[in-house]
Amino acid sequence: MRLAKFAAAWCGGLIAFFGVLYVVATEHMLALAELTSLSPTGLTDVRVMYGALQLAPGLFCLASLKRDAWLEPALGLATITFAFVPAVRILGIALDGTANVYHLSALCIELPTCALAAFAWRGIRLAGRSRSNADPGGRSISAGSRSGS
Numbered sequence: 001m002r003l004a005k006f007a008a009a010w011c012g013g014l015i016a017f018f019g020v021l022y023v024v025a026t027e028h029m030l031a032l033a034e035l036t037s038l039s040p041t042g043l044t045d046v047r048v049m050y051g052a053l054q055l056a057p058g059l060f061c062l063a064s065l066k067r068d069a070w071l072e073p074a075l076g077l078a079t080i081t082f083a084f085v086p087a088v089r090i091l092g093i094a095l096d097g098t099a100n101v102y103h104l105s106a107l108c109i110e111l112p113t114c115a116l117a118a119f120a121w122r123g124i125r126l127a128g129r130s131r132s133n134a135d136p137g138g139r140s141i142s143a144g145s146r147s148g149s
Contacts, residue, residue, distance in 0.1 A: 007120035011078035012061025019054030023047050075121035082114035
């Protein structure tokens with residue numbers, strides 16, 4: 001459970017942190033990716049698509065730290081998020097030939113974070129299954145003992 005909570009805190013904190021940065025320091029964040037000279041409408045849209053769409057799952061992952069029932073779905077969300085972000089980044093690098101320090105640095109954060117979330121998600125799912133297979137006394141019920149053998 002500690003690993004699951006650590007992973008949810010790490011993933012949620014990371015996603016929410018970058019969401020906040022894209023809301024409050026939009027032009028600076030875009031400059032890091034060499035996106036400049038956006039119109040005010042473009043900046044607002046970036047705040048929504050990069051800020052809000054990162055804040056919501058980030059806060060959900062962080063909220064799962066207080067609600068154990070949310071921990072498994074939060075880790076699933078984090079795993080899927082941190083699988084798709086680097087996958088699309090790698091696709092972009094392949095299509096556009098943009099393997100630079102910006103993208104490679106991001107991949108060095110995104111890929112291990114995906115592995116952490118996936119490992120923690122798997123662990124909490126397996127722990128949930130083993131609890132559901134235990135009898136009220138806490139002993140594990142094997143398939144043979146269920147059938148009366």
